[in-house]
Amino acid sequence: MKKYKAIIYDIDGTVLNTLNMNMYPLMKIIKEELGEDWSFEDVLKFASYPGMKVMEELHIQDKEKTYERWVKYVNEYEEGASLYDGFEEVFKQFEKAGIIQAVVSAKTKEQYQIDMVEKGLDKYMQATILADDTDKHKPDPQPLLECLKRLQVNPEEAIYIGDAKSDELASLNAHIDFGYAKWGNVNKEEMKDAAFVFEQPLDLLELL
Structure with a gap:
């Protein structure tokens, strides 16, 4: 060795x-920003992406503010x-x-x-x-x-x-x-x- x-x-x-604490808040963001219901399996592809890249891939309008809100939701997620x-x-x-x-x-x-x-x-x-x-x-x-x-x-x-x-x-x-x-x-x-x-x-x- x-x-x-x-x-x-x-x-x-x-x-x-950190999977649950990142992915469930992301599902909430997608619902708020795009009006779409994504499943946990749907968002898993973003699990290893840097945050801003996720915003770009989803074509979010105000990337910085939405990313900040996602981080806030992540920090509030009870499981941690x-x-x-x-x-x-x-x-x-x-x-x-x-x-x-x-x-x-x-x-x-x-x-x-x-x-x-x-x-x-x-x-x-x-x-x-x-x-x-x-x-x-x-x-x-x-x-x-x-x-x-x-x-x-x-x-x-x-x-x-x-x-x-x-x-x-x-x-x-x-x-x-x-x-x-x-x-x-x-x-x-x-x-x-x-x-x-x-x-x-x-x-x-x-x-x-």
């Missing part, structure tokens, strides 16, 4: 189960985000082993504060690259390259753990290995270029 200096995580669908089982152990074990941990996500800083910092999970991360930190976003490699730069780690010394096609493509474009978090991919896509396929979070400990 190849040893890595740094493990970089996507958040939604990888570290945190939940950590996938096993991750607390994963974070602790990697920290103990001296492996650098970081985050590259399309989340906003405000959402990261609610979902990661307030849960006490940010303490394990030595760098966080969020939506506002780069001009370009996954599948462009820029967020991952910025993370490597901040960590002072070479591409071959890192692995990116994610659940979506955009995560795999970003990894390829940044020339770093990709670890497919299979538990978070609702569409069960095939990731042909993944260096590793992980069935559950505790499987990540194979990287030790």
Whole structure:
């Protein structure tokens, strides 16, 4: 098993189960903006998209204001985000082993504060690259390259753990290995270029 200096995580669908808290409010937005009733299955295709890209795909008139309202609904959603089982152990074990941990996500800083910092999970991360930190976003490699730069780690010394096609493509474009978090991919896509396929979070400990 190849040893890595740094493990970089996507958040939604990888570290945190945020599916319900994002998708049900989106269904509400679609009803309000387009007057259409979409099912949960209908909106699942947007699960891995950055927020503004969803607004563009839906041809929303006032994208910024509607996106803000969606975020408000997400934050008000009672269930909130939940950590996938096993991750607390994963974070602790990697920290103990001296492996650098970081985050590259399309989340906003405000959402990261609610979902990661307030849960006490940010303490394990030595760098966080969020939506506002780069001009370009996954599948462009820029967020991952910025993370490597901040960590002072070479591409071959890192692995990116994610659940979506955009995560795999970003990894390829940044020339770093990709670890497919299979538990978070609702569409069960095939990731042909993944260096590793992980069935559950505790499987990540194979990287030790």
